[in-house]
Amino acid sequence: MSQESGWVSRLxxxxxxxxVTLVALVFVAVPLKHLAGLPSAVSVMGPVHGFAFLVLxxxxxxxxxxxxxxxxxxxxxxxxxxxxxxxxxxxxxxxRR
Amino acid sequence: xxxxxxxxxxxxAAVLAWVGGLVLLGVATVSVRLGPGAVVLPHEKGLVHAxxxxxxxxxxxxxxxxxxxxxxxxxxxxxFGAHWLSAKLLVVxxxxxxxxxxxxxxxxxxxxxxxPAPRWIRFAPVLAVVGPGVxxxxxxxxx
Numbered sequence: 001m002s003q004e005s006g007w008v009s010r011l012x013x014x015x016x017x018x019x020v021t022l023v024a025l026v027f028v029a030v031p032l033k034h035l036a037g038l039p040s041a042v043s044v045m046g047p048v049h050g051f052a053f054l055v056l057x058x059x060x061x062x063x064x065x066x067x068x069x070x071x072x073x074x075x076x077x078x079x080x081x082x083x084x085x086x087x088x089x090x091x092x093x094x095x096r097r
Numbered sequence: 098x099x100x101x102x103x104x105x106x107x108x109x110a111a112v113l114a115w116v117g118g119l120v121l122l123g124v125a126t127v128s129v130r131l132g133p134g135a136v137v138l139p140h141e142k143g144l145v146h147a148x149x150x151x152x153x154x155x156x157x158x159x160x161x162x163x164x165x166x167x168x169x170x171x172x173x174x175x176x177f178g179a180h181w182l183s184a185k186l187l188v189v190x191x192x193x194x195x196x197x198x199x200x201x202x203x204x205x206x207x208x209x210x211x212x213p214a215p216r217w218i219r220f221a222p223v224l225a226v227v228g229p230g231v232x233x234x235x236x237x238x239x240x
Contacts, residue, residue: 046177047168054164054193061194065201 007059007068012094014056015077019087021049026084056081069094101173108166111159116229118156119192121148122199123221126214129206137207145207152200160196164189181235188235192228195221 025048029041057078064074076093080086125148129141167189176182199221202214 043172047165047172050168051165054190055161057190058160058193058197062197062201065198066205 007063007066008094011056011059011063011069011077012091014052014059015081015087015090015094017087018049018052018056018081019085019091021045021052022081022084022087025049053081056087101170104166104170104173108163108170111163111166112229114159115156115163115196116192116225118152118159119196119199119225120222122152122156122196122203123225126199126203126206126221127219129203142207145203149200149204156196160193164193179239181239185232185235188228188232192225192232195224195228 025042025045029045032038032041060069060074060077063069064071069077073093077090080090125145129137129145171177171182199218202218205212206214
């Protein structure tokens with residue numbers, strides 16, 4: 001496996017991880033806090049998602065600086081990370097490269 | 098000793114390892130002066146590969162650990178929403194970005210020596226020292 005494809009598969013994995021943590025935060029932890037009175041779900045999932053987001057941003061930045069992916073694709077991945085389920089789209093898009 | 102203090106101490110240790118690696122990368126990137134027609138000597142190549150290996154094995158894990166412990170501290174300490182923390186997060190994201198660019202740029206300069214580096218990269222060591230300095234001021238003074 002070349003270094004380029006290694007970075008792309010790492011990015012795909014991180015997109016998936018970020019997407020799963022965002023979905024868990026928005027659709028599980030937040031309703032648990034507001035509907036079931038369990039704020040601990042958000043206080044656990046919030047930092048977990050924050051960490052996944054930071055790692056994704058760092059990896060995208062590294063991949064763009066290494067020219068493994070074009071800057072436009074990098075911006076797209078970061079913007080998708082703000083949208084629930086957007087990371088799944090990024091994961092699928094990178095898979096077609 | 099409370100869990101919060103343990104997290105704080107480990108966070109500080111991880112940050113020290115990360116910033117040390119970042120300064121090292123900055124100085125190395127500036128020192129490897131390459132440009133059109135440049136040739137990389139074997140000992141320079143060996144040094145850069147050793148640096149990149151150190152980066153992969155020590156600096157990157159330390160950075161991830163610093164983020165994870167920092168987020169745990171923010172969560173346990175209830176610091177979300179504090180202005181000093183928002184400013185600190187911006188600086189931290191900038192330093193993380195700088196790290197990614199420096200590591201990638203150093204690798205690329207060794208692989209293709211003729212390629213000129215961006216002009217701003219000569220300020221990288223200064224940014225790698227000033228950034229953590231600003232973070233220290235924000236964390237201690239909490240303005």
